[in-house]
Amino acid sequence: MATAHTFDENLVAATHHLARFADAPLGHFINGEMVPSRSGSTFENRSPIDGSVMGEVAAGDADDIARAADAAAEAFRVWSNMAGTERKRILHNVADLIVDRRHEIAVTECMDTGQTMRFMSAAALRGADNFRFFADRAPQANDGLSLPSADHVNYTTRHPLGPVGVITPWNTPFMLSTWKIAPALAAGCAVVHKPAEWSPYTAHLLAEIALEAGLPAGVLNTVHGVGESAGKSLTENPKIKAIAFVGESSTGSMIQAQGAPTLKRVHFELGGKNPVIVFDDADLERAVDAAVFMIYSLNGERCTSSSRLLVQDSIYDEFTGRLAEKMKNIPVGHPLDPGSVVGPLIHPRHHGKVLSYLDIAEADGATVVRGTPWSDAPAGGCWVAPALFTGAHTEMRVAQEEIFGPVLTAIPFSDEADAIRIANDVEYGLAGYLWTGEVGRAHRVAHALEAGMIWVNSQNVRHLPTPFGGTKASGIGRDGGDWSFDFYMETKNIAIALDTHSIPKLGG
Ligand code: NAD
Secondary structure: OOOOOOHHHHHHHHHHHHHHHHHOOEOEEEOOEEEOOOOOOEEEEEOOOOOOEEEEEEOOOHHHHHHHHHHHHHHHHHHOOOOHHHHHHHHHHHHHHHHHOHHHHHHHHHHHHOOOHHHHHHHHHHHHHHHHHHHHHHHHOOOOOEOOOOOEEEEEEEEEOOEEEEEOOOOOHHHHHHHHHHHHHHHOOEEEEEOOOOOOHHHHHHHHHHHHOOOOOOOEEEOOOOHHHHHHHHHHOOOOOEEEEEOOHHHHHHHHHHHHHHOOEEEEEOOOOOEEEEOOOOOHHHHHHHHHHHHHHHHHOOOOOOOEEEEEHHHHHHHHHHHHHHHHOOOEOOOOOOOOOEOOOOOHHHHHHHHHHHHHHHHOOOEEEEOOOOOOOOOOOOOOOOEEEEOOOOOOHHHHOOOOOOEEEEEEEOOHHHHHHHHHOOOEEOEEEEEOOOHHHHHHHHHHOOOOEEEEOOOOOOOOOOOEOOEEOOEEOOEOHHHHHHHHEEEEEEEEEOOOOOOOOOOO
16 A cells, blocks of 8 residues: 655655664663663664664663563563453554554654565554454453363363563564564463564554553563574573564574473464466466565565466466566665665665575576666665566575565476476475466365465455464464464363262272
8 A cells, every 4th residue: 555655755754753763772661661681782773775873772681581571470460360341442542553653653664674665554554453353352362162061061261371472573573563462462461572683663663552552561571682692582481481483484493492491382473485376277467466466565575475486388488578577667766765666675684695596596597587776776775676587497496495585486387286296395385376267276276285375366365364374384373363362372171060970989
């Protein structure tokens, strides 16, 4: 959704809203207050646009995590005992304040991540939707089932787990944080949030908004810092009962090991290498637009991006040709310019990684078709033009590895069986997109794809009651609807005898 603001208005707003982060180091948000790290350490937050320092941020460690976990444990006693209707009211207040501050959130997110305004303005509002969706379900979160037997009345109840940890990545950080934090709060849990060190700002806005909305102090705490210190300590803290994590598969595996000694419950939303499969009987105009959208929106830094394009060989040249034409017209530009689609990537390290795949593609024998770079791109930024790799095959690294940038690998296939074989020939299994005019084939292929979510004749269109998550190296568990509550809550069965069953008599 395009913003109603002009580029100049966005620039003025950015100067205004980011001044606070430049003026003083951003602290953690613990027990309703902004505090520095106990150690006094900070790290620099740099702009993806030109590499300049935007401000200093508190670098948390085990001490700061312990403070936040203590605050969360204390606040949990109040929050978990509050009526669901009251939690609902407060979480709706959070959503209202997100809507009120949506422009500030979107502008801050653009400057912090390099994602463009046309997507970040919608992402801010999606944050509010996430809060409203789970707020409405808060009053029923404890509800269970009635499972009577001949001699007993059995019924189940659900109880919030306790203080939980939420660890999030840097792609669309505000929206993703709300997707994990809103259900935790609606369930009655208190939260310690560790945002990604490359995009710390909007997590602070969320904590501020939550307090203003009436969330008791200590129910939502934010500790900044690098994964190896703040993140690791959060996964090891004994007061934290579960970790909801969104990030790379290799980090998920580390978190599972780190959390093992304290028996952490984990929920993982990890990487993807998602196929979009186009059969020759598909509506090609819709399919090409969806394929372009699903890889070149959000800078391609999107877990559900369709980063592998599988096209039936009879239409491969025509389809990739049409796609390349559209790709070359995609405007790369300043993230605050409402006309920009692709902005700078998040960080020099990620930028270097994405650029390296252009060479890897060529070295492996693919043809690299380049999009149009921004001629006015500021020096020192992480700018990249979109790209398409044609003539690729499934063994190539660009067909196997998650690149997480605006680059697409196009692979031909011969028939249905070949499409399924190639689609499943990766370690990931998050999402799959399928384009065909034949209903039977749509069902057959959807069943055969190894992925947690399949869209047929569609791009990724989210419906919040549906389950979100991946298989294989793409994740453990599901979010959305009641699945989120299952993770953040403990189920208890209560069996009450009707006094009709026999009780074994031992010892007389
Ligand atoms: P990352 O795994 O490097 O970092 C994610 C978070 O984990 C950060 O906050 C980081 O500080 C923290 N972390 C790092 N090491 C840690 C450790 N040892 N213990 C605890 N925390 C630690 O991921 P990223 O590069 O920030 O994000 C990109 C990745 O996220 C991609 O792989 C993408 O596919 C994935 N992602 C998945 C989904 C999904 O829903 N499946 C959604 C968005 C992003």
